[in-house]
Amino acid sequence: MSGASVGRVRLGLVGVGRIGAMHAHAIADLREQFAARDVDLTLAVTDVAEEHARAVAAEVGATAVPGGAAGLLAAGVDGLVVATGTPTHPELIRAGVEAGVPVFCEKPVAGSVADSLPVLAHVAEHGGTVQIGHQRRFDAGYLEARRRFQAGELGWLHSFRAVTADVSPPPVAFLATSGGLFRDCSVHDFDILRWITGREIVEVYARGSNRGDPAIGEVGDVDTALAVVTLDDGTVGTVTATRYNGAGHDVRLELSGSDASVMVGLDEATALRSTEPGVDFPAGTAHRTFAERFAGAYRNELAAFVEVVLGERDNPCPPDEAVAASRVADAAQASLASGRPERVELG
Ligand SMILES: NC(=O)c1ccc[n+]([C@@H]2O[C@H](COP(=O)([O-])OP(=O)(O)OC[C@H]3O[C@@H](n4cnc5c(N)ncnc54)[C@H](O)[C@@H]3O)[C@@H](O)[C@H]2O)c1
Structure with missing residues (x-):
């Protein structure tokens, strides 16, 4: 209280x-x-x-x-x-x-x-009481994916695919202190995967590339990266991130199950175009920034914080859960450096 x-x-x-x-x-x-x-x-x-x-x-x-x-x-x-x-x-x-x-x-x-x-x-x-800003926990699409998965509607997951793609990089001065692409961006995917599935991520195998501004490489970061991720029940999936997605700010999660599959972030604003004849979905204007994509989620997480301050609700994102996601990001950064799969140190 x-x-x-x-x-x-x-x-x-x-x-x-x-x-x-x-x-x-x-x-x-x-x-x-x-x-x-x-x-x-x-x-x-x-x-x-x-x-x-x-x-x-x-x-x-x-x-x-x-x-x-x-x-x-x-x-x-x-x-x-x-x-x-x-x-x-x-x-x-x-x-x-x-x-x-x-x-x-x-x-x-x-x-x-x-x-x-x-x-x-x-x-x-x-x-x-410390609430950490993992705003995807307040985004309508992720909330619904979690509800359906936890209600058993998808059956068991055979795989997942998480994407976080920015249109252009933030200032290099910010990147120099951000801890790297996995810690800065993919940490949101790691948090949401743990939160939706209720499973631990136990291993990551990461690769990265630098095909954009060489200054990003000079501060020790990559502009694009992919990690193969394994959960503690054996489920595998991928987590990708880039700073150079000209099509728009694109944040998605595909959960593919034995009974059904869903995608978070699939709507008219999705930053993709179909190559199938006669298909004009999605046809809307893509988001350009995380501010646009998650405006509602940021508002909701701060409303939740006000309710925490009022003593009306439990802390929706405690720091130990955020650190669990950071452990995965650390392992992914380590895998980028070592070129080998890395086990995630569980707390
Ligand atoms: N949840 C998300 O989606 C999300 C998105 C972007 C950034 N972030 C996080 O937000 C944090 C800030 O990122 P940003 O991009 O806004 O950075 P920023 O550099 O744009 O802003 C930081 C601000 O803090 C001020 N500042 C720094 N130290 C201070 C101090 N001791 N006292 C008072 N003011 C101080 C700076 O002058 C600056 O205005 C980072 O930790 C980043 O990881 C989260």
Whole structure:
């Protein structure tokens, strides 16, 4: 339970860069929904780029607070939203937990599993609540895939195919600290596969390539990668990611079962064109960014966080589950480097 009194939730958001600014808008959009439930949702934001924080605050009707997370916590917040770069997550999670407020932190918990474990221990020691931003758990398509799979409608899975394809790479400066393509992008696929199937991923065999900007290779990353993934019941599948999908931002999951098969992300906006005569599906405009593709999911996960702050629901994405996905990403990065299949270290 949190210190928030029913009727008011003051969120503090630290970091209003690419995703933080989106979260600021999403929280602003949630105000009406919570007002209808007699909850006054307010937002204060901070960023080391103070002028930018003031600009975002003005856009969304929030307050800009100087002094980073410490400034927000001193001003008094009921929940802390962390959307800074990955290397700062551990210290900001600790700060929120020590202040006794629930924390929503963008994925991942830390840059590596090794750096995440002391954070998990600290959270447990303080009895803290930390929700990690695996927004696909709030996306309608993934939710429905999970429901159908868990209801037994697909029978047993013979294979799966997960895709995360960005239109173009983020700045190389971001990639240099992102931990690599599997940790930055495919970690969402690893999390959702564990969450949908309820199984552990026990082995990954990864290959990658660099056919785009050579600067990506120079910071030690690949622009495209594929991992053959094995679950603990023997099911096999693939997880692919790229930074160069000109057709659009394409996030899909095919679950192929003994009785039925489904695909998440198959709609008019799917960034594919059929080569079959007379087939004009999908015919819509493809998404260009994760912001478009997952706008609803980001809003839903933040609404869930407000409910966590209010003590109305359990934490939908605890940090140990996020770290389990990060263990798979670590093994995939290791496999890329070794050129061999790697076992996933189970926690
Ligand atoms: N869930 C998703 O789909 C998703 C998508 C993109 C990014 N992310 C995650 O979100 C995080 C941020 O990514 P981004 O692309 O928005 O990065 P970004 O670099 O665009 O933004 C980070 C912001 O944080 C600010 N900042 C950094 N350290 C700070 C500090 N100590 N105090 C206050 N402000 C600070 C920076 O000035 C910047 O404005 C990353 O960890 C990334 O993995 C998640």
